[in-house]
Amino acid sequence: MPTFVYMTRCDGCGHCVDICPSDIMHIDKTYRRAYNIEPNMCWECYSCVKACPQHAIDVRGYADFAPLGHSVRVHRDEQKGTIAWRIKFRNGTEKNFLSPITTKPWGQAIPKLAEVPAPSKEMRDSELLYNEPKYIRLDDGGLRTLESAGLKLKMGVYY
Amino acid sequence: MFTSNPFAALSASLSPAVMQAYVVVMFILVIAGTLFDVVHKGSARYFFENFRRSKAKAARPVGGGEALSIAVQTAVVDVLASGEFCNPRRRIAHLLGMYGFVLYVLATVVLVFNASASPIWTQLWWLGGLMICVGGYWFWFFIRVDVAAEGNSPFRLVKADLFILSLLASATLGLLWAASGGGVGVLFGLYILATTVLFAGVPWSKFAHMFFKPAAAFEKRVSEANGTAANLPTQTRDDPEQRARHSMELLRDAPMDMGLGIKREAPRHY
Numbered sequence: 001m002p003t004f005v006y007m008t009r010c011d012g013c014g015h016c017v018d019i020c021p022s023d024i025m026h027i028d029k030t031y032r033r034a035y036n037i038e039p040n041m042c043w044e045c046y047s048c049v050k051a052c053p054q055h056a057i058d059v060r061g062y063a064d065f066a067p068l069g070h071s072v073r074v075h076r077d078e079q080k081g082t083i084a085w086r087i088k089f090r091n092g093t094e095k096n097f098l099s100p101i102t103t104k105p106w107g108q109a110i111p112k113l114a115e116v117p118a119p120s121k122e123m124r125d126s127e128l129l130y131n132e133p134k135y136i137r138l139d140d141g142g143l144r145t146l147e148s149a150g151l152k153l154k155m156g157v158y159y
Numbered sequence: 160m161f162t163s164n165p166f167a168a169l170s171a172s173l174s175p176a177v178m179q180a181y182v183v184v185m186f187i188l189v190i191a192g193t194l195f196d197v198v199h200k201g202s203a204r205y206f207f208e209n210f211r212r213s214k215a216k217a218a219r220p221v222g223g224g225e226a227l228s229i230a231v232q233t234a235v236v237d238v239l240a241s242g243e244f245c246n247p248r249r250r251i252a253h254l255l256g257m258y259g260f261v262l263y264v265l266a267t268v269v270l271v272f273n274a275s276a277s278p279i280w281t282q283l284w285w286l287g288g289l290m291i292c293v294g295g296y297w298f299w300f301f302i303r304v305d306v307a308a309e310g311n312s313p314f315r316l317v318k319a320d321l322f323i324l325s326l327l328a329s330a331t332l333g334l335l336w337a338a339s340g341g342g343v344g345v346l347f348g349l350y351i352l353a354t355t356v357l358f359a360g361v362p363w364s365k366f367a368h369m370f371f372k373p374a375a376a377f378e379k380r381v382s383e384a385n386g387t388a389a390n391l392p393t394q395t396r397d398d399p400e401q402r403a404r405h406s407m408e409l410l411r412d413a414p415m416d417m418g419l420g421i422k423r424e425a426p427r428h429y
Contacts, residue, residue: 008375011243011244011245011246011249012304013245013246013249013304013426014304014308014426014427015421015422015426017308017426018426018427019421019426026309027304027305027308027309029305029309029311029317030317030318030319031319032303032304032305032319051421053245053422054243054245055389055391071390073389073390073391073392074392075391075392077395077396078417078418078419078420078421078422079416079417079418079419080395080396080397080415080416080417081396081410081413081417082395082396082407082410084392084393084394084395085392086390086391086392086393086394088390096392096393096394097392097406098392098394098395098396098401098404098406098407099406099407100406100407100409100410100413101420102409103420103421
């Protein structure tokens with residue numbers, strides 16, 4: 001379900017171009033509005049949809065169910081710290097979700113790679129990705145479980 | 160220079176009736192061009208169909224009093240304060256251009272139709288023209304997204320630039336013409352040419368946005384009030400019932416205004 005831009009709503013601010021992990025959101029040279037240059041390469045991550053201040057970006061549904069009136073729209077409210085979803089099913093059912101934004105500031109939860117020792121030659125030659133052993137706990141500590149992390153399983157979605 | 164009416168001085172070589180007729184023709188061209196634009200693009204039909212659809216799907220009806228209040232909010236926030244812009248620099252540039260254009264046009268009409276108008280109108284004409292130039296050139300050279308972000312040359316022209324370029328040319332050439340002493344000459348000819356393109360080019364430029372943008376902003380606010388909101392979510396943390404949901408536990412004690420996140424920085428990371 002790649003994204004597309006309603007050009008009449010877009011004001012060409014560039015937030016979607018900035019955030020797209022696939023670098024496929026660009027500014028049209030003629031109309032100066034954003035557009036998805038390569039829908040086939042869209043990861044469907046919704047980053048641009050959430051970042052657009054004008055709600056000018058939507059997601060094109062698959063052809064087998066899109067014409068039947070479904071809708072999946074999202075509103076990311078930074079000031080209130082929430083992200084809200086409104087899902088309309090093709091039979092008219094509507095579901096609404098409201099959750100906290102869990103994006104962490106740069107440098108807080110995401111490691112600063114500049115401060116991490118560079119990979120050794122042995123690591124470079126290994127088939128494992130950089131830092132991979134640490135993430136999958138092959139180096140030390142055994143399997144990561146809720147218990148080892150001091151957590152308890154709770155009902156429902158829990159942050 | 161700032162107190163003498165440049166159009167009064169021009170009347171020695173050009174009859175005031177000709178100047179007044181030109182202003183009336185430009186006015187008619189704007190009305191005709193806007194109507195042509197509305198019919199050609201079907202924007203009014205689209206607007207009313209959209210409005211009717213939104214009304215039919217409304218979760219709650221919007222009464223006459225509320226609609227009036229929404230109209231006032233649209234006029235004050237979206238029209239008079241250019242509230243739709245999320246980039247503050249673009250908003251300031253737009254406000255300068257918009258109020259400059261209003262002053263410039265209004266003062267031109269007063270000065271053309273009343274040769275003995277108070278010098279304050281000449282000063283307002285100058286102020287309006289300068290505001291257009293400051294806002295317009297700032298936008299053209301520094302804020303335009305393809306120049307600021309995509310790195311295109313500011314001298315790359317496309318058809319979409321017709322409005323901003325003819326507006327800037329009209330204001331700049333008008334001020335240069337008045338500063339050089341007025342009268343009929345090359346500068347005057349270029350000034351009239353740019354002004355004619357500005358007002359006669361409505362069907363091909365974005366001049367008509369000053370008429371349809373307020374209508375679109377009003378429709379957007381009405382759809383938010385009646386619950387359709389173009390299918391966007393309407394639940395917010397302001398609602399105590401939503402705050403009590405278990406999915407919101409993380410934000411239970413968080414302040415209602417948590418400040419900006421990714422929008423804290425201008426989008427220039429690409």
